[in-house]
Amino acid sequence: MSQIENQEHSSEYAPVPIPHSEVRRSDVSPKQAKYQQRLISLLFGLSMLCAVIFVVAYVQIPIDETVSIPFLGTWSKMNTILGLSFGLGSFFIGAGVIQWAKQLMSHREMVQDRHPLRSPDDAREDAIAQFQQGAQESTFATQPILRRSLIGAMALFPIPLVMLLRDLGPLPGDKLFNTMWRPGMRVVMDVTSAPIRPSDIPIGGIVSAMPDGLPEVQEHDGNLNERAKSVVLLVRLNPDDIVSQQNPEGEASWDYEGVLCFSKICPHVGCPIALYEQRTHHLLCPCHQSTFDLADSGRVVFGPAARDLPQLPITVDKDGYIIARNGFAEPVGPSFWERA
Amino acid sequence: MSNAIGNFASGLDDRLTIASWSRRNIRKVFPEHWSFMFGEMALYAFITVLLSGIYLTLFFKPSMTEVLYDGSYVPLKGVHMSEAYASTLDISFDVRGGLLLRQIHHWAALLFVAAMSVHLVRVFVTGAFRKPREINWMIGLGLLMMGFLAGFSGYSLPDDLLSGTGLRIAEGIMLSIPVIGTYLSFFLFDGEFPGDEFISRLYGIHILLIPGVILALITAHLLIVWYQKHTQYPGKGKTNDNVVGYPVMPIYAAKAGGFFFVVFGVIVAIAGVITINPIWGYGPYMPDQITAGSQPDWYMGWLEGALRIMPNWETVAWGHTISWNVFIPAAVLMGIVFTLLGAYPWLERWATPGDQTKDHNLLDRPRNAPTRTALATGSLTFYFLMLIAGGNDIIASQLDMSINAITWVVRIGIFVIPPFVFWITRRICLSLQRKDRDLLLHGVETGTMMRLPHGEFEEVHAPLSEEAKAVILSKETIEPIPYPEKTDANGVKTPHYHLKKMQAAVSHWLYRDAVPLPSAAELEAAEHHILESAEKGAPVMHQMRQLEAEGGVMHDPSAAEADRAAGVTVPHLDAEFDQKAEDEKGQQAD
Ligand code: HEM
Numbered sequence: 001m002s003q004i005e006n007q008e009h010s011s012e013y014a015p016v017p018i019p020h021s022e023v024r025r026s027d028v029s030p031k032q033a034k035y036q037q038r039l040i041s042l043l044f045g046l047s048m049l050c051a052v053i054f055v056v057a058y059v060q061i062p063i064d065e066t067v068s069i070p071f072l073g074t075w076s077k078m079n080t081i082l083g084l085s086f087g088l089g090s091f092f093i094g095a096g097v098i099q100w101a102k103q104l105m106s107h108r109e110m111v112q113d114r115h116p117l118r119s120p121d122d123a124r125e126d127a128i129a130q131f132q133q134g135a136q137e138s139t140f141a142t143q144p145i146l147r148r149s150l151i152g153a154m155a156l157f158p159i160p161l162v163m164l165l166r167d168l169g170p171l172p173g174d175k176l177f178n179t180m181w182r183p184g185m186r187v188v189m190d191v192t193s194a195p196i197r198p199s200d201i202p203i204g205g206i207v208s209a210m211p212d213g214l215p216e217v218q219e220h221d222g223n224l225n226e227r228a229k230s231v232v233l234l235v236r237l238n239p240d241d242i243v244s245q246q247n248p249e250g251e252a253s254w255d256y257e258g259v260l261c262f263s264k265i266c267p268h269v270g271c272p273i274a275l276y277e278q279r280t281h282h283l284l285c286p287c288h289q290s291t292f293d294l295a296d297s298g299r300v301v302f303g304p305a306a307r308d309l310p311q312l313p314i315t316v317d318k319d320g321y322i323i324a325r326n327g328f329a330e331p332v333g334p335s336f337w338e339r340a
Numbered sequence: 341m342s343n344a345i346g347n348f349a350s351g352l353d354d355r356l357t358i359a360s361w362s363r364r365n366i367r368k369v370f371p372e373h374w375s376f377m378f379g380e381m382a383l384y385a386f387i388t389v390l391l392s393g394i395y396l397t398l399f400f401k402p403s404m405t406e407v408l409y410d411g412s413y414v415p416l417k418g419v420h421m422s423e424a425y426a427s428t429l430d431i432s433f434d435v436r437g438g439l440l441l442r443q444i445h446h447w448a449a450l451l452f453v454a455a456m457s458v459h460l461v462r463v464f465v466t467g468a469f470r471k472p473r474e475i476n477w478m479i480g481l482g483l484l485m486m487g488f489l490a491g492f493s494g495y496s497l498p499d500d501l502l503s504g505t506g507l508r509i510a511e512g513i514m515l516s517i518p519v520i521g522t523y524l525s526f527f528l529f530d531g532e533f534p535g536d537e538f539i540s541r542l543y544g545i546h547i548l549l550i551p552g553v554i555l556a557l558i559t560a561h562l563l564i565v566w567y568q569k570h571t572q573y574p575g576k577g578k579t580n581d582n583v584v585g586y587p588v589m590p591i592y593a594a595k596a597g598g599f600f601f602v603v604f605g606v607i608v609a610i611a612g613v614i615t616i617n618p619i620w621g622y623g624p625y626m627p628d629q630i631t632a633g634s635q636p637d638w639y640m641g642w643l644e645g646a647l648r649i650m651p652n653w654e655t656v657a658w659g660h661t662i663s664w665n666v667f668i669p670a671a672v673l674m675g676i677v678f679t680l681l682g683a684y685p686w687l688e689r690w691a692t693p694g695d696q697t698k699d700h701n702l703l704d705r706p707r708n709a710p711t712r713t714a715l716a717t718g719s720l721t722f723y724f725l726m727l728i729a730g731g732n733d734i735i736a737s738q739l740d741m742s743i744n745a746i747t748w749v750v751r752i753g754i755f756v757i758p759p760f761v762f763w764i765t766r767r768i769c770l771s772l773q774r775k776d777r778d779l780l781l782h783g784v785e786t787g788t789m790m791r792l793p794h795g796e797f798e799e800v801h802a803p804l805s806e807e808a809k810a811v812i813l814s815k816e817t818i819e820p821i822p823y824p825e826k827t828d829a830n831g832v833k834t835p836h837y838h839l840k841k842m843q844a845a846v847s848h849w850l851y852r853d854a855v856p857l858p859s860a861a862e863l864e865a866a867e868h869h870i871l872e873s874a875e876k877g878a879p880v881m882h883q884m885r886q887l888e889a890e891g892g893v894m895h896d897p898s899a900a901e902a903d904r905a906a907g908v909t910v911p912h913l914d915a916e917f918d919q920k921a922e923d924e925k926g927q928q929a930d
């Protein structure tokens with residue numbers, strides 16, 4: 001390798017090299033320089049090889065084949081090889097270039113002056129004077145009527161922009177206050193829509209349920225909005241274990257022979273609640289661990305939820321199937337401003 | 341320069357004056373330090389996210405229309421789902437390399453926010469946000485916030501069970517905003533949650549609006565860095581008025597360009613082997629289904645934690661409900677954190693004497709700004725406690741603890757542990773300052789004892805290296821702004837007395853207790869003393885080095901003679917090294 005003599009170019013803008021005591025091995029030893037040259041070109045060569053592997057893997061490996069990687073589990077073979085070849089192909093280029101810069105490019109520290117960011121005083125004054133000249137010529141200051149009416153116009157100008165957003169959605173109205181639950185509506189199994197008899201649920205059991213006809217409502221609305229608020233859970237407790245329920249004083253209790261029906265939507269921020277502990281009759285929300293005691297009016301016993309889990313009053317119809325005695329007495333799901 | 345390139349450049353210059361710009365910038369000097377790489381890393385992760393995201397748009401269908409899945413992922417065949425989810429499954433299972441690109445996009449997004457966060461901490465603890473760089477500090481905060489939004493809007497797109505749950509929580513949070521919350525939610529979701537518009541609305545925000553804003557902010561950020569020139573750490577020959585480092589062409593360009601390929605390569609390789617967001621395992625979103633242990637991406641974890649540990653306060657008054665339990669941790673907290681971050685540079689400037697005009701181009705060593713460093717560690721502790729709270733269910737099940745206990749530990753911990761960490765950090769910083777002062781006054785302890793003629797033992801001290809001395813001497817000793825007098829000598833009331841008192845109080849809080857550097861006279865005396873010790877100790881040091889080389893055995897000179905006579909060779913590293921250097925010189929001459 002021929003040692004290129006560095007010809008110093010200097011100008012008022014060029015940085016000045018500072019005398020450097022650090023000498024690289026590759027600066028003094030041609031053997032070392034040669035070694036670095038080989039190493040770096042090897043890295044670039046490996047990168048080329050990676051590109052070839054990528055193409056071969058893309059064409060050859062069936063997309064559904066898997067490999068087993070220690071600690072990482074079974075995993076798509078194609079993804080593994082494409083990722084490693086593409087990734088390493090890139091990595092080798094980067095490593096090679098950095099190594100080149102560190103070992104073979106002229107690696108002298110240099111120094112350059114900083115210049116104050118602040119403009120010189122005369123420049124500032126000149127700028128201000130020019131601005132003032134412009135301002136004066138604009139007559140903005142001497143035309144108060146024009147100025148004020150322009151400000152007025154500019155203030156009203158964005159109104160259309162805001163107005164245009166109006167049709168993003170309907171007004172809330174009373175939507176958040178109501179669900180599709182009506183008196184006499186059957187409480188049916190989630191998924192199968194099968195009606196449920198109290199005896200279908202063993203003591204200590206819990207089932208996910210929904211109002212009869214929810215799939216049709218969903219179909220009709222073309223969305224999952226109703227599902228997001230009207231799904232419920234049926235639990236059956238030993239009637240002696242029930243401490244309290246949400247029925248107002250004087251009204252018959254809202255269970256049916258120990259079967260209780262609660263909203264499945266967490267009153268915190270709306271996750272569906274899923275984890276039931278039979279022994280304590282506690283229901284735990286997996287999102288932020290609010291815990292509700294189903295034997296005690298769905299009371300919050302732990303966590304960030306502020307309100308009890310709403311209870312749905314139930315009874316059975318003439319065929320013995322569980323039905324709602326009424327809709328929810330309060331809005332279900334997260335709290336909102338309009339809620340009293 | 342070859343003719344074709346020369347002509348091209350000349351033509352460009354005719355039209356755009358590029359030569360005048362280039363002569364000032366081609367050899368612009370950039371300081372180098374490992375801690376400067378995080379900002380670069382964020383940039384490269386963002387470029388990766390852009391490129392992989394564009395690829396994903398070719399296949400992803402941002403629609404909530406219900407379809408029957410008919411792709412090659414068997415467990416979900418025949419399941420009803422949104423087109424968004426179905427197309428994400430297609431990208432994962434039916435497009436060759438599609439899964440890789442999805443994973444690249446997601447890993448790069450995680451790294452993007454992570455690198456920005458570390459970069460922010462670096463900038464904070466070294467005082468790089470000080471004048472003239474406050475504007476870039478604000479832009480950086482904007483970028484971080486945009487990063488959160490970009491990530492959240494991204495992982496909400498595939499419409500799998502996890503992303504839908506995240507959206508449900510987001511909607512619950514919106515509802516908690518007093519007065520306008522319900523309207524906001526209804527406008528964004530086109531009615532009630534989840535509606536059938538949201539994914540396509542989010543899509544535009546995710547692929548156009550947010551990346552556009554980020555791109556604009558990054559451009560401004562980099563232009564300003566370029567224009568103001570990078571800060572540098574203190575060291576020999578480094579001043580507030582110069583930049584020491586490597587020229588853009590070739591070293592900085594090569595290293596930075598190479599580093600892009602390294603960052604990109606590492607992201608892609610990780611995406612090749614480590615699963616991220618396996619949406620096929622979660623199933624399509626159903627508002628009545630949930631998986632236990634659902635976790636957001638890491639950067640949302642602290643907000644999730646805040647949401648979990650907040651006491652369940654709610655106010656109902658005059659027919660309205662305010663959900664403090666949601667609004668405070670999910671909205672107010674973020675607002676407070678970013679307001680404090682944004683206000684800090686201005687606050688520090690206000691409380692630092694003489695800081696109104698000064699430019700800061702030399703970075704602080706964290707120990708030399710104890711209160712600021714302690715603020716950083718205290719805040720980070722707060723942040724990590726929140727993160728822990730965000731994983732309380734996972735920690736509970738892994739460590740077999742009760743969630744209840746973890747929650748209470750964190751609830752109390754966030755008020756106790758950060759102040760404690762603050763206090764300890766300040767202590768450590770101040771003792772490091774004391775150590776620095778000792779180094780200046782007494783030099784480096786060599787660990788070698790010498791026996792003085794009168795029998796006393798003394799440790800040999802060596803002078804500090806020029807570099808180390810320059811680093812320590814870079815410290816500015818700042819006297820806090822003095823407390824104002826209520827009235828001056830003539831009994832005239834000090835104007836703005838209370839404001840000035842506050843300013844002085846903040847100033848004392850920032851700068852009290854600093855260990856002053858030795859005076860010039862002290863330094864000179866110390867230097868003299870250290871040199872003397874080193875000189876006296878030189879023979880001892882030499883002997884010690886020899887000793888080490890010979891395995892630490894003190895030889896009687898006659899014993900060495902005997903060894904040599906018996907043909908025992910004692911390895912002598914210095915000699916070996918000298919020989920090697922000779923060899924190489926010889927080869928070079930060939
Ligand atoms: C600005 C920074 C960005 C961040 C932090 C980000 C983050 C994310 C994340 C975390 C996901 C979920 C990926 C998954 O696991 O499925 C995602 C999805 C997606 N992103 Fe981005 N993204 C960004 C910019 C972009 C850009 C610029 C585009 C396109 C021009 C884009 C296109 C997409 C598409 C199409 C999806 C859905 C496809 C899928 O989920 O597989 N993103 N994004």
Ligand code: FES
Nearest residue numbers: 266268269285288
């Ligand atoms: S959504 Fe149930 S605890 Fe937060």
